[in-house]
Amino acid sequence: MLHGLKLLLPALIPSWRFFDTIAPSPRIEYALLHDPNAVAAWQEFRRRPARLSFAQMLLRMVWNPRWNESLYLVSCAERLMENPSAHSELEIIERLKAENADASAPWLQFRLVFVSRQGEGTRKDITFTSPVYRREAA
Amino acid sequence: MSLDYALRCTEMLLAFALLQQSAEHLYVPGERRLFLPRTALSLLLLAGVAAPWVCLALLIHALFILQRFDGPYNGGSDRMGLLILSCLCMGHFMPSLRAREAAFGYLALQVLLSYFIAGWVKISNPEWRTGRASRDILLFSAYPASESLRAGAGWPRSVCAASWAVMLFELGLPVALVSSQALVIGLALAASFHFVNACLFGLNRFFWFWLAAYPSLLWLQQRLGAAL
Numbered sequence: 001m002l003h004g005l006k007l008l009l010p011a012l013i014p015s016w017r018f019f020d021t022i023a024p025s026p027r028i029e030y031a032l033l034h035d036p037n038a039v040a041a042w043q044e045f046r047r048r049p050a051r052l053s054f055a056q057m058l059l060r061m062v063w064n065p066r067w068n069e070s071l072y073l074v075s076c077a078e079r080l081m082e083n084p085s086a087h088s089e090l091e092i093i094e095r096l097k098a099e100n101a102d103a104s105a106p107w108l109q110f111r112l113v114f115v116s117r118q119g120e121g122t123r124k125d126i127t128f129t130s131p132v133y134r135r136e137a138a
Numbered sequence: 139m140s141l142d143y144a145l146r147c148t149e150m151l152l153a154f155a156l157l158q159q160s161a162e163h164l165y166v167p168g169e170r171r172l173f174l175p176r177t178a179l180s181l182l183l184l185a186g187v188a189a190p191w192v193c194l195a196l197l198i199h200a201l202f203i204l205q206r207f208d209g210p211y212n213g214g215s216d217r218m219g220l221l222i223l224s225c226l227c228m229g230h231f232m233p234s235l236r237a238r239e240a241a242f243g244y245l246a247l248q249v250l251l252s253y254f255i256a257g258w259v260k261i262s263n264p265e266w267r268t269g270r271a272s273r274d275i276l277l278f279s280a281y282p283a284s285e286s287l288r289a290g291a292g293w294p295r296s297v298c299a300a301s302w303a304v305m306l307f308e309l310g311l312p313v314a315l316v317s318s319q320a321l322v323i324g325l326a327l328a329a330s331f332h333f334v335n336a337c338l339f340g341l342n343r344f345f346w347f348w349l350a351a352y353p354s355l356l357w358l359q360q361r362l363g364a365a366l
Contacts, residue, residue: 075210
């Protein structure tokens with residue numbers, strides 16, 4: 001409860017500094033492994049759709065759970081870099097496990113890639129690589 | 139607009155925003171138990187049943203949600219929801235009318251600041267003034283809701299014009315307090331701004347939570363007008 005009260009304080013005296021600087025932006029990449037020592041074939045978690053129709057955008061006004069969860073995972077990735085905690089790592093890995101519940105590979109690993117501007121293009125920096133997790137309890 | 143009427147309008151809009159948010163969590167099996175109480179309390183708030191106590195219960199329950207996610211789930215929109223809930227509680231439970239008005243006025247002040255400060259930090263930054271920051275949001279941030287929106291980064295003049303429109307709007311919104319008509323127009327523009335953000339960046343929760351805070355501004359404008 002005390003921790004909850006501490007987390008409430010920034011809401012009572014907010015800073016409202018939305019987008020004051022455009023910081024490097026995290027992407028979560030994961031790999032499904034058949035062997036914990038195998039070389040990882042990384043793929044981006046929840047790639048955004050190529051295009052959205054206006055009707056889809058309207059629907060998302062009232063029903064947008066996956067996108068909001070993805071934004072939460074962006075927060076977890078940022079927290080993991082700023083103030084590392086088991087909570088953020090666990091939140092990411094639990095959602096990766098849930099999303100890959102039907103995969104045959106028994107092992108899972110993720111990494112954080114921060115994208116930033118370089119000239120007129122972008123660059124990617126790997127800032128965190130997780131341990132290899134077993135997808136299910138043995 | 140009386141204080142009680144403004145509080146009631148805020149409660150109804152907040153109840154809708156909380157229901158929308160809770161529905162998105164109820165579909166996640168691991169989060170269902172946490173959000174069922176919020177859903178039930180929001181329905182009671184919408185119906186106006188024991189509203190002061192329901193607001194207090196929602197605020198206490200929100201502390202458990204904060205603890206579960208180790209902070210807000212969706213940053214600014216969650217924080218606005220918490221601020222509204224806190225101000226509603228104080229607006230109901232403060233002992234004198236003056237104190238109740240001060241609590242609800244604080245919400246209105248924070249809504250104004252949410253625009254003004256956001257505009258001020260942008261206009262103070264050369265990257266926002268040149269449109270570079272907006273292009274970066276489109277180019278590499280996590281926010282564009284589809285890949286096709288990233289192409290907008292290739293339209294520097296349009297993006298720069300849009301950046302200036304946003305900055306001037308955010309800085310200018312407090313001026314709308316001069317009259318009730320100006321404020322209604324200002325808030326309609328503000329709601330449109332959040333609607334566009336929801337469409338382009340998927341920030342749907344911002345739309346509903348900021349909308350829930352607007353009655354406080356409409357009340358404050360009339361309260362100030364009556365006092366002057």
